[in-house]
Amino acid sequence: MAQAIQSVNIPRLEKIARELRVDVIRMLEAAGSGHPGGSFSEMEILVALYFHRLRHDPKNPAWEGRDRLILSKGHGCPGLYACLARAGYFPHEELASLRKIGSRLQGHPDRLRLPGIEVSTGSLGQGLSMAIGMALAAKLDGASWRTYCILGDGEIQEGQIWEAAMAAPKFNLDNLTVILDHNNGQIDGPVEEIMPLAPLPEKWKAFNWHVQCIDGHDFKEIFAALETADAVQGKPHAILAKTVKGKGVSFMEHQIEWHGKAPNREQAEKAVAELAGKPD
Amino acid sequence: MKATRDAFGEAIAALGEKNPRIVVLDADLGKSTMTGAFMKRFPERHFELGIAESNMIGAAAGLALCGKIPFVTSFACFLIGRLETIRVAVAYNQTNVKMVGTHAGLGIGEDGPSQMGLEDLGALRSLPHVTLLQPGDAEETRQIVAWAAEHKGPVYIRLTRQKVPDVHSGGYQWKLGRLDPVFTPAGETEHFQASVLAGGGTLEGAIDAAKALEKKGFSVRVFNAPTIKPLDSTDVLDAARNSNRLVSVEDHSVVGGLGSAVAEVLAGAGLPAPLIRLGATRFGESGTGAELYSKYGLSSEHIQDACIRNIPQ
The missing domain is CATH 3.40.50.920 (Rossmann fold)
Incomplete structure (x- = not known):
């Protein structure tokens, strides 16, 4: 099932990522709240998965043979919603309902409201355990679908993550791939100040994972790592993706204040103009 | 006289025979929650998660989302200690997880207060979507465990460490909600x-x-x-x-x-x-x-x- 990286139309994916960033800006501006920083740091990872890598069917979200993706860092859901709408899970217009009363687009993802959401998340540290349960189920059934779990770097300060990190190798869950969105920002400040994670690759290696370190905004590196993860057997896979919080909008990049703040009209127009001005 | 935890152990092993979707998860207390018979008969459907209850409950939610019927077992106090995981992974997600908390209350005796589950029902009663059951004897335990396996949705079953007398005869039929x-x-x-x-x-x-x-x-x-x-x-x-x-x-x-x-x-x-x-x-x-x-x-x-x-x- 591995596809040669050469076959990937990377300019197409870069264009999608830019357009989805515009969607996120518009959604947050309309909602008046939400999380741009983490939505932008994870964007290339989501686009790589939804528009090339995942076996999924937006017309049949419950298809049993689909790959599962859990956005454990649930606050990054504006990025996920933009992907799901673009993929065809629900109408693009619905993005404007984010965080509004009665909306299917909750402030954090809700699997029972919105098609395409595998797990309701938002309480950090829980997604990896649920991903392990899914990967165990696939093994039990002899099924070939894979489970992907996107973690935030602040999120892995939760103890349950390390309970899960201990468990996955015990069960040889090579059908499980974790992608860490390592943007080094959390609400109260830089991750390395709030609670240092280094040495990160060594930690996951010590827990017996197959570890790869990549640039999380470089599609070639993302696809290469995903392919390697498919090929290496016997261990769960951790792809540690170095990312930039707020990536793609100059005044948001690396700025902690944009973790959970919506742009006002003026800021939104500036961001959209910047995103639109980049060459296709 | 039989402890309801013993009756559970027999019931879940028997149900495992009938329903291949049933899986059991333990956190290093299977010898006390009585899952040994299930583990012996269905080793591929038994998962030992170690002393890490949050991860066990989360993994059960993932299994349930893929069509399995997971029973997670531990002492009542240690399950309820992971209330936040139960709140989100089980109740909010409405996953088909069956939580079995043994060693309910003061009745466990010698192990002392840190092992006594005295707050489980109070904490769980505030969560939507979770059915809370406490069987009174072995026969009722058998019926409640069988019902839980069939019921679609989160269930918590509270069991005794100590032996309790049989209060029901063969013709008894347990009914949800009823006295x-x-x-x-x-x-x-x-x-x-x-x-x-x-x-x-x-x-x-x-x-x-x-x-x-x-x-x-x-x-x-x-x-x-x-x-x-x-x-x-x-x-x-x-x-x-x-x-x-x-x-x-x-x-x-x-x-x-x-x-x-x-x-x-x-x-x-x-x-x-x-x-x-x-x-x-x-x-x-x-x-x-x-x-x-x-x-x-x-x-x-x-x-x-x-x-x-x-x-x-």
């Missing part, structure tokens, strides 16, 4: 001095108390209350109408469990029947289960007193 009369004094059919609502470890003392009071000329009925949530209000109100008072007795905090659920029904209906709630009001200590029930207010004598003592107006 189950397990003792009625001879001759009485209309009105009673008291109706006692008990469950799990407290049933034996409640029946003993009613029998002792019968000899003294008081008519006291005993109901087994195996469903904590959803509790059928009709049965509770019927019992209240036909009795001078209700007495709830539970091996759980007096706040948040059966007694609180009954009080909510009574208050909502505006009935004047008084309710005396017996339950734990403080952490326990080491000792025999019987000693603890005597010292902490759950013995037959305490129940007798609650049935007949004057209630200040």
Whole structure:
């Protein structure tokens, strides 16, 4: 099932990522709240998965043979919603309902409201355990679908993550791939100040994972790592993706204040103009 | 006499034969929660997660989302200690996870207060979508475990470490939400001095108390209350109408469990029947289960007193 990286139309994916960033800006501006920083740091990872890598069917979200993706860092859901709408899970217009009363687009993802959401998340540290349960189920059934779990770097300060990190190798869950969105920002400040994670690759290696370190905004590196993860057997896979919080909008990049703040009209127009001005 | 945890162990092993979707997850307490027979017969469907209950509960949610019927087991206190994981991975996600909490209450005895589950029902009762059950004997345990496996949605089953007497005969049929009369004094059919609502470890003392009071000329009925949530209000109100008072007795905090659920029904209906709630009001200590029930207010004598003592107006 591995596809040669050469076959990937990377300019197409870069264009999608830019357009989805515009969607996120518009959604947050309309909602008046939400999380741009983490939505932008994870964007290339989501686009790589939804528009090339995942076996999924937006017309049949419950298809049993689909790959599962859990956005454990649930606050990054504006990025996920933009992907799901673009993929065809629900109408693009619905993005404007984010965080509004009665909306299917909750402030954090809700699997029972919105098609395409595998797990309701938002309480950090829980997604990896649920991903392990899914990967165990696939093994039990002899099924070939894979489970992907996107973690935030602040999120892995939760103890349950390390309970899960201990468990996955015990069960040889090579059908499980974790992608860490390592943007080094959390609400109260830089991750390395709030609670240092280094040495990160060594930690996951010590827990017996197959570890790869990549640039999380470089599609070639993302696809290469995903392919390697498919090929290496016997261990769960951790792809540690170095990312930039707020990536793609100059005044948001690396700025902690944009973790959970919506742009006002003026800021939104500036961001959209910047995103639109980049060459296709 | 059989501990309900033992009855669970037999029941889940038997169900595993019938339903290949059932899986069992343990956190290094399988020897105490009695999952050994299941593990032996279905090793591929048994997962040992180690001393890491949050991850066990989360993994069960993931398995449930892929069509499995996971039973997670641990001591009641250690499951409820992971309330946040239960809140989101099980209740909010409405995953088909069956949580089995053994070693309920003071009745565990010698292991002492840190091992006693006294807050599980109170904490879980506030979560939407979770059914809370406490079987009273081996037969009821068998029926409740079988029902839980069929029911689609989160279920919590609270079990005893200690042996409890069989209060049901072969023809018994458990019904969700309903009260189950397990003792009625001879001759009485209309009105009673008291109706006692008990469950799990407290049933034996409640029946003993009613029998002792019968000899003294008081008519006291005993109901087994195996469903904590959803509790059928009709049965509770019927019992209240036909009795001078209700007495709830539970091996759980007096706040948040059966007694609180009954009080909510009574208050909502505006009935004047008084309710005396017996339950734990403080952490326990080491000792025999019987000693603890005597010292902490759950013995037959305490129940007798609650049935007949004057209630200040």
